[in-house]
Amino acid sequence: MITKDIKSYLLNNYSNYLETISEMSKSDNGESLVNDERKLYNFDKITEEIYTNKTPESADSLYVSDKRVYFVEYKSGFKKRITKDNFDKKQMLCYKDNQTYCEEYGKLFFKNQKREDKILRNSIQFKAIESYMTFMEEIMPKSEDDGKGKKLVYCVVVDDYVENMEDILNGLAGKSSETNTITSMRQSLSRFGKTPKKNYYYDEINVFSPYEFKKFVTKNM
Numbered sequence: 001m002i003t004k005d006i007k008s009y010l011l012n013n014y015s016n017y018l019e020t021i022s023e024m025s026k027s028d029n030g031e032s033l034v035n036d037e038r039k040l041y042n043f044d045k046i047t048e049e050i051y052t053n054k055t056p057e058s059a060d061s062l063y064v065s066d067k068r069v070y071f072v073e074y075k076s077g078f079k080k081r082i083t084k085d086n087f088d089k090k091q092m093l094c095y096k097d098n099q100t101y102c103e104e105y106g107k108l109f110f111k112n113q114k115r116e117d118k119i120l121r122n123s124i125q126f127k128a129i130e131s132y133m134t135f136m137e138e139i140m141p142k143s144e145d146d147g148k149g150k151k152l153v154y155c156v157v158v159d160d161y162v163e164n165m166e167d168i169l170n171g172l173a174g175k176s177s178e179t180n181t182i183t184s185m186r187q188s189l190s191r192f193g194k195t196p197k198k199n200y201y202y203d204e205i206n207v208f209s210p211y212e213f214k215k216f217v218t219k220n221m
Contacts, residue, residue, distance in 0.1 A: 006150075007064045009143035010041060014049075017042040021217065024060050025074035025157065025210075033074045033159055034210045038217060043071065043131065050138050056130040057123070059154070063221050070221065071131050072155045072213075077120050121188050128154050128192045132201055151203035154192065156185060157213045182207050 018039040025033040040061040047058040061072040132152070185207045192201045208216060 006069070006140065006143045006145040007066075009139070009145070010062075010064060014041055014046050017045045021061070027076040027159075031076075033076055033157060034213055036214055036217060038221060040070075040072065040221070046139075047131075047134055050134065056134060057126040058134060059127050059131040062135075064150075065220070067149060068151045068153050068220070069135070070153045070155060071128075071135075072157065073124055073127050074157045075120060075124060076159045121185065124156055124185070125188065125192070128189060128202070132192075152201070153204045153206065154189070154202045155206045155208060155213070155216070156189070157208050157210055158182065158185060159210065182209070 019042045020039055021034050021036040022032040024040065024042055027033060040063045042060070043058050043062040044060055046062065048055050059071040059073045061070075061074075063070040063072070131154075135152075186205070189205045189207070193205050194201060194203055206216070
């Protein structure tokens with residue numbers, strides 16, 4: 001169905017995929033990353049309907065306002081209960097004498113956590129690219145909306161509120177926090193933002209804690 005604008009097109013064709021943020025932000029254990037009953041489009045399901053064979057990666061949610069198109073990815077798995085600051089060195093005691101520390105165990109433990117984080121970041125990057133391609137190639141052409149004047153916004157919500165508070169405090173103190181999740185995620189996604197020499201991908205990229213995202217949704221959606 002060809003309609004005058006993208007908002008009408010989505011409503012006419014995919015209204016059955018409107019779901020609450022609480023539902024779409026559920027992790028594998030069934031817990032919602034963001035508890036909010038506002039409804040956005042389930043972009044995963046829209047993408048699955050569009051592609052009948054091989055389904056590309058996609059952001060979890062999609063929302064269109066008069067001036068902006070929001071893609072939202074909810075990603076759990078970054079929040080670590082064990083960090084280098086609270087790691088109990090007793091866990092590194094050698095099982096043979098229960099006195100000698102196995103330093104290599106600690107190194108491998110945190111190396112594995114970094115590898116898991118990298119996998120999560122790569123997944124988010126793929127979703128940014130392929131969500132953009134699906135929207136621009138499969139959805140926009142089916143409406144009469146030329147997209148002019150609409151900004152594309154990619155939002156990532158991660159389960160790392162504690163580190164984000166550290167980021168804020170360090171920022172106020174004029175210090176760098178390049179190692180925490182919020183900051184490193186922003187850096188890894190910066191390549192997908194528009195520049196004077198690259199007029200594609202996203203006009204704006206945001207990385208939020210769940211608390212920050214709720215405030216953002218209240219203001220913008």
